[in-house]
Amino acid sequence: SQELEQSPQSLIVQEGKNLTINCTSSKTLYGLYWYKQKYGEGLIFLMMLQKGGEEKSHEKITAKLDEKKQQSSLHITASQPSHAGIYLCSWWWGAQKLVFGQGTRLTINP
Amino acid sequence: KAGVTQTPRYLIKTRGQQVTLSCSPISGHRSVSWYQQTPGQGLQFLFEYFSETQRNKGNFPGRFSGRQFSNSRSEMNVSTLELGDSALYLCASSAIAGGYNEQFFGPGTRLTVL
Numbered sequence: 001s002q003e004l005e006q007s008p009q010s011l012i013v014q015e016g017k018n019l020t021i022n023c024t025s026s027k028t029l030y031g032l033y034w035y036k037q038k039y040g041e042g043l044i045f046l047m048m049l050q051k052g053g054e055e056k057s058h059e060k061i062t063a064k065l066d067e068k069k070q071q072s073s074l075h076i077t078a079s080q081p082s083h084a085g086i087y088l089c090s091w092w093w094g095a096q097k098l099v100f101g102q103g104t105r106l107t108i109n110p
Numbered sequence: 111k112a113g114v115t116q117t118p119r120y121l122i123k124t125r126g127q128q129v130t131l132s133c134s135p136i137s138g139h140r141s142v143s144w145y146q147q148t149p150g151q152g153l154q155f156l157f158e159y160f161s162e163t164q165r166n167k168g169n170f171p172g173r174f175s176g177r178q179f180s181n182s183r184s185e186m187n188v189s190t191l192e193l194g195d196s197a198l199y200l201c202a203s204s205a206i207a208g209g210y211n212e213q214f215f216g217p218g219t220r221l222t223v224l
Binding site: 041 | 114143145152153154155158166168198200202212213214215216217218220
């Protein structure tokens with residue numbers, strides 16, 4: 001079973017629309033990383049959440065950690081073509097093992 | 111500050127061969143982790159090195175091995191390549207090992223096994 005489950009697996013939205021990606025953990029989440037990946041390239045760090053209820057924003061991307069629900073959500077406002085890519089959540093499963101969700105592929109249609 | 115670099119960026123090998131991939135971490139970073147990314151399995155942890163010692167290993171067969179040098183550069187080796195080893199191999203560096211530290215990822219090495 002997947003330690004971190006992301007939904008949806010893929011998302012196609014019209015440019016300018018808002019969207020939300022969810023990441024649900026199979027156990028208590030003490031923190032979470034969100035990364036973005038362009039196809040076939042390395043990961044770009046977006047943000048890290050470390051406390052339940054913490055919310056962070058970077059440009060038009062906002063992420064929140066709901067510790068009780070064992071879930072994090074990433075919300076993009078007024079999507080742009082530059083937001084297209086694969087979004088991955090991850091966190092430490094054990095001291096040195098970083099576990100990833102399966103990713104959400106985001107396509108922005110002009 | 112230069113980012114994490116990986117060489118080569120692309121590699122084509124045939125089954126049964128072996129391959130060595132290289133990763134140079136960000137200057138001053140002592141921890142290097144390796145990940146395999148495939149369409150079917152997603153991103154999976156291979157192993158982590160810190161100060162030339164392997165600290166943790168994922169669930170991969172012994173054909174996958176690695177090492178870290180005194181300058182923190184790391185190499186990953188895969189022997190007796192199989193078709194299923196075709197993947198994007200990513201390395202990441204961080205200042206210290208584990209413990210909720212941000213990892214900085216390289217661009218990856220795309221390995222194709224024919």
